[in-house]
Amino acid sequence: MDVPELLEAAGLLVPEESATENDITVADVWEYLTHDEWELALGLLEELADARPLPLGFWEDLATAAEQLRLEKSAAWCHWRSYEACHGIIRADLTLRPAAEARRRTPISGAGVLRPMWNIGNRTPTGDDPALDIARLWVERTPFLEPGGRATVRLAPLDPQRWRHLGPGQVITMHEDRSVAGSAVVLEVRRPAAPAA
Template sequence: MDVPELLRTAASELPDWLPRADLDDYLAHDEWELALDVLLDRGDDYPATTAFFRTLEEAAHRMRLGRSAAWCAWRRREVLHGVIRAELRLVPGVRRVPIPGAGRVRALWDIGLVSPAGAPDRAVALIWVEFAPELPPGGAGPVRLAPLTATRWQHLRPGDRITMYEHRAVAGTATVTEAVFPAPGRR
């Protein structure tokens, strides 16, 4: 399948009531990247499936859009495991390099779980920095979290505060702004 065909296939998975005029216009003028962006926006407007994001990921790979392909893979994971968004504030002086935006940092989090021995039972999650290529040391901004074991995070609600660790040091604190988990059986 070529890129326009992949994009049309993804579009066919969305309901007819979503506007498509701009998408058709972009495809007619070989504006594939704009068409991909429109489809990603539509995937946020409507509960898209893993197949939708897998198809867009393949199109992004063929267009050599690495960050877009990574975003499609991230969104596919969110369909399966849920969306956790937070406002993260990094502790100044702890981290010397920025957190890259595309889900490459895997941090430990204190999310309120306690081990049988009574100690904090930390959980692992990848970090996706929203609306920026990275989060600078000591900086703050909106992030999305992809837990290694999503079921351990399902108690979180907007307003909950969680703590990020790197090694043994507190590296940041975050306030959950959204926590939505899929209903059983949705894919």
């Protein structure tokens, strides 16, 4: 499918009553599509998806359209949301340790590149030590997070089953080596609507 077909297919998956905080609806998407404003239509569809969870096919269509339009950041975001559609959403309020107190001296990329380890309460098989679990990190609304900075993040676990016990309010710690690189308070844990295939 080409870009307009992909965007139309994705638009058909958005319920008509969905609206963003700015009252953008699917009708606005159709308006941009009729004028071949594909990049704007894609952006509106991404915004509409925050109003309610949408199926995997929606995100796959948007990712393919973004790739065809050569919108790398948008494509990465849509692939991230595809993962969340399959495995659920984990959001947390992360505070990194200051550069003077931690190994990291440079900002972390916000676009899902970093794969730190996390102490989420799991134990090693002997039960003596914490087991660290890996999850990619996406920082919301900013391209970088400076040492000592604070932001809302989304986590994509390497093994989602090991994270099923988390709930809002729990404190987890981020590690890039044995030392603590940051701490986070879990804000939201949303299971996928249907089990991942």
